[in-house]
Amino acid sequence: MLQKIASNYVVKTIVRRLFTVxxxxxxxxxxxxxxxxxxxxxxxxxxxxxxxxEEEARQRATVLFRIDLNAPLGVQYVEYMGNLLKGxxxxxxxxxxxxxxxxxxxxxxxxxxxxxxxxLILSFIIGMFLGMLAAYxxxxxxxxxxxxxxxxxxxxxxxxxxxxxxxxVGVIWKxxxxxxxxxxxxxxxxxxxxxxxxxxxxxxxxxPGSIYVLTAVGGWMLAMRSSxxxxxxxxxxTVARAxxxxxxxxxxxxxxxxxxxxxxxxxxxxxxxxxxxxVLIEGIFQYxxxxxxxxxxxxxxxxxxxxxxxxxxxxxxxxxxxxxxxxYGWLDPRVRVSGNQED
Amino acid sequence: xxxxTKTPGVPxxxxxxxxxxxxxxxxxxxAVRNITLDIQRxxxxxxxxxxxxxxxxxxxSLVRLLPSNASISQGRLIYRRVDAGKPVREIDVLAxxxxxxxxxxxxxxxxxxxxxxxxxxxxxxxxxxFADTSKAHGYIQxxxxxxxxxxxxKLVRLEPSRVWNGYAHELSxxxxxxxxxxxxxxxxxxxxxxDEPTTALDILTQRxxxxxxxxxxxxxxxxLIFISHDLSLAAELADRVATMYAGEIxxxxxxxxxxxxxxxxxxxxxxxxxxxxxxxxxxxxxIPGSPxxxxxxxxxxxxxxxxxxxxxxxxxxxxxxETVETVxxxxxxxxxxxxxxxxxxxxxxx
Numbered sequence: 260m261l262q263k264i265a266s267n268y269v270v271k272t273i274v275r276r277l278f279t280v281x282x283x284x285x286x287x288x289x290x291x292x293x294x295x296x297x298x299x300x301x302x303x304x305x306x307x308x309x310x311x312x313e314e315e316a317r318q319r320a321t322v323l324f325r326i327d328l329n330a331p332l333g334v335q336y337v338e339y340m341g342n343l344l345k346g347x348x349x350x351x352x353x354x355x356x357x358x359x360x361x362x363x364x365x366x367x368x369x370x371x372x373x374x375x376x377x378x379l380i381l382s383f384i385i386g387m388f389l390g391m392l393a394a395y396x397x398x399x400x401x402x403x404x405x406x407x408x409x410x411x412x413x414x415x416x417x418x419x420x421x422x423x424x425x426x427x428v429g430v431i432w433k434x435x436x437x438x439x440x441x442x443x444x445x446x447x448x449x450x451x452x453x454x455x456x457x458x459x460x461x462x463x464x465x466x467p468g469s470i471y472v473l474t475a476v477g478g479w480m481l482a483m484r485s486s487x488x489x490x491x492x493x494x495x496x497t498v499a500r501a502x503x504x505x506x507x508x509x510x511x512x513x514x515x516x517x518x519x520x521x522x523x524x525x526x527x528x529x530x531x532x533x534x535x536x537x538v539l540i541e542g543i544f545q546y547x548x549x550x551x552x553x554x555x556x557x558x559x560x561x562x563x564x565x566x567x568x569x570x571x572x573x574x575x576x577x578x579x580x581x582x583x584x585x586x587y588g589w590l591d592p593r594v595r596v597s598g599n600q601e602d
Numbered sequence: 603x604x605x606x607t608k609t610p611g612v613p614x615x616x617x618x619x620x621x622x623x624x625x626x627x628x629x630x631x632x633a634v635r636n637i638t639l640d641i642q643r644x645x646x647x648x649x650x651x652x653x654x655x656x657x658x659x660x661x662x663s664l665v666r667l668l669p670s671n672a673s674i675s676q677g678r679l680i681y682r683r684v685d686a687g688k689p690v691r692e693i694d695v696l697a698x699x700x701x702x703x704x705x706x707x708x709x710x711x712x713x714x715x716x717x718x719x720x721x722x723x724x725x726x727x728x729x730x731x732f733a734d735t736s737k738a739h740g741y742i743q744x745x746x747x748x749x750x751x752x753x754x755x756k757l758v759r760l761e762p763s764r765v766w767n768g769y770a771h772e773l774s775x776x777x778x779x780x781x782x783x784x785x786x787x788x789x790x791x792x793x794x795x796x797d798e799p800t801t802a803l804d805i806l807t808q809r810x811x812x813x814x815x816x817x818x819x820x821x822x823x824x825x826l827i828f829i830s831h832d833l834s835l836a837a838e839l840a841d842r843v844a845t846m847y848a849g850e851i852x853x854x855x856x857x858x859x860x861x862x863x864x865x866x867x868x869x870x871x872x873x874x875x876x877x878x879x880x881x882x883x884x885x886x887x888x889i890p891g892s893p894x895x896x897x898x899x900x901x902x903x904x905x906x907x908x909x910x911x912x913x914x915x916x917x918x919x920x921x922x923x924e925t926v927e928t929v930x931x932x933x934x935x936x937x938x939x940x941x942x943x944x945x946x947x948x949x950x951x952x
Contacts, residue, residue, distance in 0.1 A: 494720035501667055501715070502785075503707035504738045512734070513723050520725075591725055592769045 276577050283573045284343070284566075288336055291565050297328050298352045298560045324352060339566075348570070349563035354555050360567035363552060368534065368571075370443055371548035374464055375537045376530070378471035383526050385472065386479020387519060391510075393480070394487035394518075405480060412477030417539050420474050421467075425543070440466045443547040467544035471537065482522055490518040520591055524583050531579030535572045612682055612690055613640035614792050614825045615664070615711075620677035622656075622663050622849075631896045633659040633672070635849040638923075641793065643684065646819060646826040648840035648857070650833060650872065654893045656849035657829045658716065661795045664827070665713050666695065666703060681710055683792065709739050712786035713795040714779075719802065721782050722770035728781060729766045732788065739789055754784040757821070758814050776807035780814060787822065795827045800835065808835075815839055833876050837861055842932065845869045848894050848904040851923055855934040865926065865934070865941040867909050870948050903939065911940045911947060 296304075299320045306316035342349060348360035355363055393405040412420065429437030444450070444459045490496065491514055499513045536550020545551070549568055556564035588595045622634040633656045641647055649657045662668050664679065679695035698706055707713075715721055722731055732751045736742060742750060752762035758780040770778055779799060786794055796815070800808040812835060819826065819839070830836050836843055836857070843860040845853040845868060853866040864870045871889040891908035894900055902919050906912035916939055923937040938944060 494715060495723045497667065498715055498721040498782075499723070499734075501665055501707055501713045502735045502738065503704045503709060504734055505704065508734060508738070512726065516725050517723070593724055593771045 272581070276581065279577060280570075280573055284340075284570055285336075287566055287569045288339060289332070291562055292332060292335075294560065296560055298562065299324060299328065301558075301560050302353060323356070343570075348567040351556075351561055351564050353559040353561045354552065354564050360563050363564060364549065364567055364571055367547065367549045367552050370546070371534060371536045371541070371550060373460075374443070374468065374540050374546050374548060375471070375533045375550075377464070378468045378537075378540065379475065379526075379529055379533060381468070382472040382475035383479050383522075386476045387483045387522065389476070390480045390483025390485075391487050391515065391518070393484045394491060395510075397488065402484075406484065409477040409480040409484075412474060413481060417471070417474035418543060421470050421539055421543050424470055424473075435466055437466070441545045463546070467540045467546055471539055474539065479522065482525070483518065486521050487514060487518040490514045493517070516590070520587070523586060523590060527579045527583030527586060528576070531576035532572070534575045535568070612643065612684065614643050614682055614684075615641040616678075616680040616682075617641075617664075618678040618680070620660070620663065620679065621675045622659050622668065622672055623675050624659075624669075624672045626671075626897065629897045632899065633849050633896060634663065637677075637849075637851055639844065639851065639854070641825050641827060643792075644823055644825060645841045646828055646839055648828045648830060648836035648843045649846060650830055650836050650843060651846035652831060652893055654896075655846040657831075657846055658797055659849075660846070661713060661797050661827065661829050664695070664793075664795060665707050665711055666698075667707075667713070681706070681793070683710060705739060708735060708786070708791060709789045710791055711793040711795065712789070712791040714782055714786050714797065714799055716798045716801060719775050719778055722778065724770055727767055727769055728773075732785060735785060735788060741789055751784070751788065754787050755781070757787070757818060758784045759810070760784070774807075776803055776810060779803065779807075779811055783811075783814065783818075787818070787824075791824060793825045793827070795829065797829045798831070799828075800830075800832070812838060833861075833872060845872065848896065848899065850904065850937065851935075852905065852938070853936045854923065855936075856929060856932040859929050859932070859934055863934075863945065865936040865944055866905075866938045867911055867940070867944045867948060868905050870945060874948075903937075911944060913939075915939055 299317075302320050302324070303313065303316040306319060307313055311319075339349065346361075348364075351358045351360055351363060389405050389409075393402040396402050425437055428434045439445070440463055442463060444456065444463055448456055448459050450456060496509060496513055499509045504513070534549060536548050536553060538550065540546045541548045541550035542554065549571075552564065553568045555561070556568065617637055617639045620634055620637045621632070624631040624633055635656075637660065639647075649660065651657055659668070659672070663672075663674055666674075668674070674696060677696070681693040681695050683691040683693065685691075693706065693710070695703075695706065722728065726734075729748070729751070733743065733747060736747050741747070748766070751766070755762040755765055760777060760780055765773065765777065765781055770781075773781065783796075783799070799815070800811050803811065815826075816839060826839070828836060828839055837860075840857045843853075843855065843857050844851045845860075845866060847868050853860070853864065853869045860869065861873065864873055868889070871887075875886065875888050877886045889908055894904055894907065900907055901917060903909070903912070903916040903921055906916040909916065919939070921937045921939050923935045925933045925935050926941055927934045940947075
């Protein structure tokens with residue numbers, strides 16, 4: 260009986276999530292195609308900018324692209340969904356002509372996961388630590404410093420902070436060779452698991468990565484500070500002190516564990532969005548990844564690539580929120596679903 | 603359990619001239635003023651008074667758990683550990699260093715809080731919280747701990763196996779309170795402070811907890827400070843009663859005398875404010891006015907603005923707590939200029 264309910268719950272959840280994916284795919288399919296301009300137009304305008312006549316440009320475009328944009332949308336949709344069911348995301352129109360979208364995404368994904376994922380987790384850890392420190396040192400200069408800095412960083416758009424820092428550190432003070440630090444690794448470097456290559460990658464990551472950490476840490480810090488303060492005011496912390504527990508045990512298992520609960524959900528959701536890339540790292544620093552690919556795809560109206568990346572993002576966000584649910588239930592016994600498969 | 607021989611004249615805790623003040627924006631709030639009190643071995647002392655009379659502050663200062671804006675501005679706390687066959691060990695509580703203080707808490711003096719509903723960490727099992735407490739004091743672990751905890755949980759009339767592996771949110775309010783009481787007994791402290799242990803519980807649960815406490819008193823050997831605003835509960839559990847008003851003890855006597863022959867107008871007022879089955883509804887009277895502002899305290903006797911007997915002397919001079927009689931070896935102390943006539947006057951008026 261219990262088994263039945265549990266499996267029912269799981270089945271229901273999965274079905275609901277699949278339904279979400281279906282809706283997102285459908286909506287993005289039509290919204291993308293409703294954008295002004297199509298891949299051929301964009302290509303033609305680009306050629307015309309280069310001094311070609313429209314006639315000539317159109318002819319070249321038809322030769323290059325063997326795609327039929329005139330088929331009714333409904334037909335295109337059914338065809339796309341059919342391919343999707345077979346696991347085929349289609350081929351790129353413009354960005355990398357003829358390349359399967361799946362292959363493109365897979366080639367860029369590791370870079371994004373590495374650059375944005377590492378930076379996100381780092382900023383989360385540092386933010387938790389500083390937030391707890393501020394809460395424990397409430398109303399001291401450390402707290403004031405952390406809180407004000409955190410609020411300032413958090414309220415300025417991170418791209419703006421990045422540009423200001425590049426200007427100051429890279430251009431005016433010339434402390435970092437910004438131009439050489441563009442991209443994921445130095446030109447001419449041969450990718451592979453060599454020490455030299457890994458070192459080069461880390462070096463290239465350090466600059467955009469640390470700026471990302473710096474800009475993201477503010478939010479985590481403030482959130483952790485306020486939830487630590489609220490945990491510190493909870494009765495069980497006072498009782499733990501009365502019980503004579505060591506401060507370290509109270510800090511970790513009593514204050515820390517309870518204070519981090521609300522942040523875990525935010526982290527899981529943020530992790531889901533990592534695969535969408537980061538404008539900061541990939542846009543400003545030209546770091547290789549899904550974000551750049553998406554930017555290019557939008558610029559040239561490469562429908563299958565746009566659609567493919569959005570689909571992957573949707574799925575990871577859905578998976579990570581599901582993961583957050585499970586994780587939260589594991590961390591907080593109060594929200595465990597009754598009839599859960601645990602124990 | 604073996605009862606240690608009571609050593610007369612060696613109180614478990616001596617409170618000497620204890621004064622606690624809170625730092626507020628308007629000035630210093632004197633929550634506890636110059637209290638001197640001995641808690642005898644094995645006795646149960648009830649601390650009664652209105653909200654804001656300084657009962658809880660006093661309880662907290664005994665384990666030095668005052669909030670950061672409060673400080674003990676004067677006084678001494680001497681705790682005496684008596685182990686069978688060993689000399690009495692004196693501990694100057696206010697002089698304890700951080701780690702010594704940590705060891706003193708719960709091992710020597712456990713405090714069961716008012717808000718026991720949230721006394722347990724919601725993300726740890728009850729068993730883990732017993733283990734935490736035990737480990738912090740280098741006490742038993744594992745199977746031995748489980749056996750001892752089960753024994754204690756049975757003492758507070760809980761089904762140990764149901765509670766042990768559960769979380770606090772799975773227990774009712776009364777169960778949580780009893781688990782906390784069991785936990786307070788874990789390290790065999792000599793002194794337990796119960797701060798309104800039955801507030802926020804329904805009347806039946808309250809009854810149940812009171813029975814558990816009375817049971818424990820007969821079975822185990824510990825001193826008890828019972829903080830309550832409920833006189834009937836105090837009457838049931840306590841050997842002696844101390845009435846607090848505006849941070850001071852205004853009357854102290856054995857429980858029988860407190861109810862039979864109260865001498866301070868405030869104590870008399872408190873007793874009259876309790877409805878009884880036998881008394882007519884009209885005979886229940888509350889004390890007019892409200893507790894004084896602890897920052898700008900009235901001159902003279904702090905109770906005079908609310909006291910029907912107040913005269914010029916009461917407004918001018920503050921009476922001290924003095925022994926007025928000795929009943930069955932217990933001193934009856936009161937701080938009032940009119941203690942001789944208060945009871946007669948206040949009772950005949952009604």
